[in-house]
Amino acid sequence: MTKHSFFIAGTDTDAGKTLVSTGILEWGNRQGLRTLGLKPVAAGCDETPDGLRNSDALLLQQAASVKLGYDQVNPVALRPPIAPHIAAAQAGRALSADRLAALCRGSMMQPADLLLVEGAGGWRVPLSSREMLSRLPQLLELPVILVVGMKLGCLNHAVLTAEAIVRDGLQLAGWVANRIDPRMSCYDENLETLKGMFRAPLLGEIPHLAEPSAGAAADHLDLSVLLNH
Template identity: 60%
Template structure:
């Protein structure tokens, strides 16, 4: 079954890479060939092979199909700030980033998970937000909700923006960022009642992020049965 998904977050630092890797591990466990893409990464280190991003390397390691680093992360920006700032004098283009993704989507791979950058409306250039990329690709969205104070507002506004852009929220994952979050269960239930998409799982707080362990807390059946692509 060929399918592709765009993984967005309700903010930066909410665990998009952890969850994207977990989704990949869960898909692989069900027998699917799987890759993860980080088409734009801001925050890279210069190595002998060129600029490398920790999150993109993580997705490369999680995959069971071999892709070159440049296929996984075609746009690597050194500074860990918003893309339009990290780009400096370089002009980023949603269409070009989408074109990079289309090249990989043509590969014979069952499941492709494309991780976004920052939150839904993070600027890409003077006119476009990064959200234009999944719109151009017409992909269903998986939203990662960072469970901490303020998550209700961030999650609901992100879901509204996704719908306003004409895209479908295929599912969401609750990632517990704060082990002592007040009324965690009540906040989770508030989101379940308000988000019109299935909860794919609750990733518990972990002192060290581990996508393989996080995969054990996800149920992909609700996602894959929709055959959204």
């Protein structure tokens, strides 16, 4: 069974969830931990001879030290890069948090020290007209690591997302500042504002990376405060 499991949420699409997730996995690998990453649902997949494949899910699969088959890492792969519920409807499929949770639980039975379940889009991305993806970490009872895409407007996105996580009865375990806009005005002031507003620890501050990679992200991350509890 997994010792430490977290759900990776983002302030919005392209906040850097996968960069941070693979960075955390690589950080864990460097500590000698058995690491595992899951992407339960992914929209924006390419046709390959092996079936639909999502670039983010492939990066998670590659970064993890516990090797699973692609269908275990990303059990629901949807072709168009649009909201999952719309992509699923176009494919004639129905999404449900219960089904995604069951798929995750199967993979979570693997022996691992550090497991990440990466979300899709922002916290309230719909799975259907009745459910949000935020229901998944509730069902799995996972503490949340929030990736804040540092750009103009991030304060509002970050605070609203953190409030929603807590309102849903989940723990905001920590957060990561990922500088996606290298020209962001008053970056340091915005970072200090978030530090003052969040009770959760800052797990890392990733600068804008010319060549993003798991290793480059891992250099700026430290989850010791979470794993030593």
